[in-house]
Amino acid sequence: MQIIMLVCLTVFIYNIVDLFMRFVYRKYITYKIRLNDIQKHSLFEYPAGSKRKEPKERISIKLPEKLREDLMLAGLHLRPEEFILLWGIVTVFPGFFALLLSRGIVIVITLVVSGLLFPIILVSILKKKRMEKFNQQLGEALMVISNSLRAGFTFEQALSSISKDLPDPIGTEFKKIVREVELGEELEKSMENVAKRMESKDMELMTTAVAIQRQVGGNLSNILDNIGETIKDRIIIKRNIKALTAQGEISGKIIALLPVVLLVMISMVNPEYMAPMFNTTYGHVLLGLSIVLEVLGYITIKKLINIEM
Missing domain, CATH: 1.10.287 (Helix Hairpins)
Incomplete structure (x- = not known):
């Protein structure tokens, strides 16, 4: 009887979360269409000097995008609705199972709280590790770019080569830079987006060096060599501090x-x-x-x- 109740509860939770996410994303698409229409006609609907009132619905569509970005940075290939579904199952299932086995209210509360916090902590840890790995790979990537520049490649060609040869996460992030540049985005802007997304000061330094070189000229390969050596020295110092x-x-x-x-x-x-x-x-x-x-x-x-x- 307890097993049947457990299965029924699991199916019920799955259906509730699935219906909720369908409802959220149906509203999300509807709001997107409405917001696009508002932006197209904003010049005609609001006279000069008047204050525009932003639609209140815009607040409700930020969570899926923020969650999608966090999952992407953590390297988890899950949609937000799939993550929320797993989150609900991990939160409810162990606690209810312990309750059926009469393990005490303390155990039930502990399991529920652990299930509630575990997915958030896991995403945060994976996100942090992926960012650290990106910073560790950046020194090697700068050396490869510098050698490619000396061999006669352009900076964009060197980025494209690295995006194909180096593993995730730096290969994936550099692919985004190459794709955005091909679609018409400025190179410095795309690199700045990656630096902000990965919270990398070294990437910001690289972006600044590339921007200055494009404006005033200079030997970019030597600049990248110096930045790469600085990054490697910093990684060694961080490892020593971590060991101590x-x-x-x-x-x-x-x-x-x-x-x-x-x-x-x-x-x-x-x-x-x-x-x-x-x-x-x-x-x-x-x-x-x-x-x-x-x-x-x-x-x-x-x-x-x-x-x-």
Whole structure:
């Protein structure tokens, strides 16, 4: 009976999320069409000096685009509706399964909160790793571009060659630059978009160097060599700092996870022992204070070991 209820709930959640995303994207397309019509006739509908009122519906279509961009930066080939569907299943399914097995309200709440936070944390971690990998690949890419320029290629041809030869993420991002330039976008603007999207200061430096060289001239290959060497030296220093602060980082994670693990284990082994913590006012106060101190302690440790360059 419990298995049947679990299957029914899963199917129900899937249908609800699917209907919701269909509704959202149907409205999204409708709003896009309406906004295009408004922009086409804006000069005739609003006299000079009058204030235009932006459609309120525009607020409701930002979430899918932001989510789509985050998934793309994380390297996840999922549509926003697919991610939200998986998010809902991961949030509800483990908690309901634990509830059917009567594992206690603490376990259920822990699983639900973990399922709610896990997809967000996963996307954030993958996004950060992809950006770090991009910055690590950029030094090698600059060397290849510099050698291509010395061999007689243009800068655009060198970018096109790298976009085909180098792996993701730098190959993918450079393909976007090449595609945008072919469609008529300025080279500096396309490179600036990649720098902002990947949050890369080194890419911003490369973009500035290319822009200055195009305006006043100069030996671009030597400039790119110097930037590439600077990037490599910075990567080596970052690795040394990470090795020196690894012990403190691991200690911080252990200290942060230890109280949570003990709370869950004691609640599973002896629920009556932990009952006052969840059933009394003093217990609620102590639990809330423990959470606040736990978060503050972890943030303090992160601040101490986080050395920005």
